[in-house]
Amino acid sequence: MSEVIAAHDEAHHNSTGIDTRKLLMWLFLGSDCLFFGSFIATYLVYRNRSLVGPYPSEILDIPLTTISTFVLLMSSLAMVLALNYTQRDKPVAGRYWTLITACLGAIFLGFQVYEFNHFVNLGLTPKTNMFGTTFFVLTGFHGAHVTFGVLWLLTYAFSCLTTSLKERAILILSIIGFLMIFFAVLMSDWLHVIPHVPFNTVMAIGGAGVLILLISLILLRKTSTPKGIAVSQSMNLELSGLYWHFVDIVWIVIFTIIYLVSAKDVAPIIGM
């Protein structure tokens, strides 16, 4: 038996001492840099090339996006706290802050839904001009990354389910809230994926989704049985944390380039 264990330990020989899954995540993030880099490069190349309006200066709402950016950055803080609590063997607090992170991410997505919808109502679609094309696709793929991150974080809520029926119900409620936000994104008509739904309906569904998420979170805080993300799972959480922070950092770049740098862009001066 001792031989089995010896052979077993050798199999887990780790040449660098870096957790292999963490290594994989870093490699993926390095690759994802090129993914966003290509989209951002495309945005920059096509900047000031729109032949018809609406132009960025007419449509971008910097104060609003500053708020949503703030929300997303705060979600990174929540992520740090979640991981920190989990690593210090405080599973319930770890789970709570994980859900807060997901919730803040969902609120950010809500802002994005609103913004997409708003732009479409103002006449900017991906088809309208070069700004529409590059803006919607770049921020859309960033939104897809946030969506995936939110879902990933929500799986931790499931992975530490207790048998408490009440708690399960609340978690399912939070998933429903999230799905409502998600469908609000789909219905926002920017890709004509789902036939046009009135603006107020989209906002109602999206807003209700955010509300349900918040309520379920507060309920969860009250009913939480002492069971959360075990300290043995902290590496899992750390991986999603790496991903989450990366997606936030990408947003800082996108916010700078689209909202701050291009804020005054108007029609191109040089005739094309």
Place this chain on the structure above:
Amino acid sequence: MTTLKYPTFIPRPKEEYSGFLGTIWSWITTVDHKKIGTLYGITAFIWFLVGGIEALLIRLQLYAPEAKVLSPEVYNQVFTMHGTTMIFLVVMPLSAAFFNWIVPLQLGARDVAFPRLNAFSYWTFLFGGILLNLSWIFGEAPNAGWFAYAPNSSFPYNPGYGVTFWIIGLQALGVASLAAGFNFLATIINLRAPGMTFFKLPVFIWMTAVVNVLIVLAFPIITVALLQLMFDRQFGTNFFNAVQGGDPVMWQHLFWLFGHPEVYILILPAMGIVSEVLPTFSKKPLFGYSFIVFSGIGIGFLGWFVWSHHMFTVGLGPAANSAFAISTMLIAVPTGVKIFNWIATLWGGSIRINSSLLFSVGFIAMFVIGGLSGVTHASPPSDAQQQDTYYVVAHFHYVLFGGAILGLFSGIYFWWPKMTGRILNEKLGVAHFLVTLIGFNVTFFPMHWLGMDGMPRRVFTYPEGMGWDLSNLISTIGAFSIALGTLIFIFNVFFSTRGPKNAGNDPWDARTLEWTISSPPPHYNFAEIPEVKYRDDFWFKKYPELAHGEVSGASASEVNNDDDHHVEMPDLSYYPFFLSLSIVLILGSLLDLSWNGSWYIAGVGILMFVWSLLGWSFEPVNEETSNQKDH
């Protein structure tokens, strides 16, 4: 993992299955790097035959002026699919077959770092390839060339399903390559045997590492380019729509920013193989190990700064053209270094000539010719004459067939005994080599003349009296000789499987760790993980007197393969298969969004995706082997 009841629907796979369906199920659920490597190899070889048939059709159409074998429409589809198939479905996965088989063995590891992710890569590759080739059923295969220049590939100019198939198929193949890239890099960085520092790694491992860095960094770019093209086609965006201010040259930049590193993704594995074969059959260490390694890294690095040499005739201006000309010529330096090192490895060695060595030597010679013709179009004025002519076709077939394919065949002959326990027939192997080498030169050498004489590539026919008739006829005859060579190889494989398994552990008196274990290796590879002291460790353990007195009586008795060892191996899993299937279903549903069935396919795909991704995450694979668990 906590005790979560997850709806698995399908019972967890067992170790043993019997019967025909059981065997298939055991291959579907396998996570063993050797079985996955075999799957990669067989699948890639079948695509090789498909791509070869497409090549023969091209040559039949061009054998004489005004031939009517293929219509112009079908000709476009055939040459597009020939290029796409050979690059993405043959050379890359055949290299991946070697990565799978050899990397863990040479590292002294029991499997790759993420066995299920590895299975996922294979299945995604398989389904992606099938998706791409399904286009033939619709009668609308991709027809915009392997680099699908926009706006020729945009919806207004190419409204059929063909290019969409090309996009979604390549997306799937990109996912497969990326997953494999992360996996092999993690494996090479973290699963090296104790004592195997980076500069004791075999050169094949080094080249694998460089290739996978290139894959990890280059494939996101083509992913973005394909997404942009797909959004243009399916959702009416303007990325490459000049009417709205979009720029078709943007596609060229993005494509070649991926496309040029891709060229090194194709050739570097063969360079790694040759660097293993030559020392073994010369009984000498590789000449200038660190030069070869750093040249490989240098090629991988410089490969990022040369992409615009594919675009010299676009009109980027003299400054850009000069810069890219210089960087392109610069890349000949590390390549030349490697060539000289290989020759110096042979020099003065006690050479044993066999089919593996012949293919390696053939690789060097053919790659030199391809490299030299490559340098001729590193110069923009010269390139302006050669752009889009058969000269370019000749060049890249010399580097990709004469280079990559010959190198890969060398690897097949070299490692076949390790994979199967049987040595391939030597006479048939030499016949295969000679017929292939001669057929190859007969096919592609006349293309240099054709190109210099101004015959454009991708034309479906040519008029009489251009002076191109004879060269084209010779080329067609050569193409069928290559087919004959391939048939000899297939015959050799079947012929050799009837022989006894008598290869032994180390038939070539070779140098690296994979030869210390039995052929074929046991499921767990190494009963005990070896300790490594030297570069070419096995060689110096066999011949301690050659180690310049550095060996302090290390016993050569590391070979210990009694089957009583119980080694914990990763559990089987079917989730990779279904996750791949779901991704390809989702991609497939993008083919035609106006068809209602697409939404059902997408729905099934998304449900299967969620089920298999969560199942994968919560699957209780060998609880303790946290090292081998994916997220």
